[in-house]
Amino acid sequence: MRMIKGLWRWRRNPLRRRTDVAEAYAALVAAVLIVLAAPATGWAAGSLAHGALERTAQEQRAERHVVAATVTKVLPQPPIDSDPETASARDAHRRVLASWTGPDGSRHQGTLGAHPGADAGETFRIWTDDQGRLKSRPLDSATTTTHAVLAGIGAGAATAGLVDGVRRLVVWRLVRRRYAQWDLAWARAGQDWGRADADS
Known part of the structure; x- marks a missing residue:
């Protein structure tokens, strides 16, 4: 306005x-x-x-599947870190050795992050592709x-x-153009403009 x-x-x-x-x-x-x-x-x-x-x-929902992983062994926690951000991330998960069967029937084993109270023999859900390789959770709406x-x-x-x-x-x-026009106007007015003895 x-x-x-x-x-x-x-x-x-x-x-x-x-x-x-x-x-x-x-x-x-x-x-x-x-x-x-x-x-x-x-x-x-x-x-x-x-x-x-x-x-x-x-595409991710079509290619990724939820399978059950079984905890075979609880792994020791890494040494305490003084950084509060990594410490809180570490406390939210427990490192475990788990085994799972892929949708194609292949057997797999690896180190995973489980909930803090996970014990040997417990099962939890993970996402894999068709061959049983670990994948992240698909995007949601x-x-x-x-x-x-x-x-x-x-x-x-x-x-x-x-x-x-x-x-x-x-x-x-x-x-800039305005300043250039002012400079030109002052040059036309002459150096002696406004002086008492300049007959102006």
Whole structure:
């Protein structure tokens, strides 16, 4: 609104310069683009990201399977770490040697992280591919939506920043032109303008 008032103010002002009007129009165009183009870009980027992530999640759900792993041996905990972040991650899991059968019937054994109270003979769920190799849990709908929303917000913010950057560049060029015009006007006025003995 302030930009529209500024543009209206310069409409019939006798002191206006072309650079003043161009600067006001640049601000108005930038405001319109930020209000319209940034949300549209964010929505488009979020929609594309959501579609791609949903396809990835469907592929992962089709290729990954939940199987039961049996704890064969509880492994000793590593030495205590003074870093609270790694210590809390260590406390949330217990290292165990476990065995499992893949969806294709193949037998596997390996070191896994189980819940803190896991004991030998206990079973827990893990994700594997068709050959029984360990895989991470497939993406769920909440994760894909969150990532898509973040992508949309990032794209919208980047668009707004780009528009504002172009506006600032245009204003910088206009100000430089204005200063050049002032220098030219002062040169035309002459070095002795305003002196008492210059007959001015």
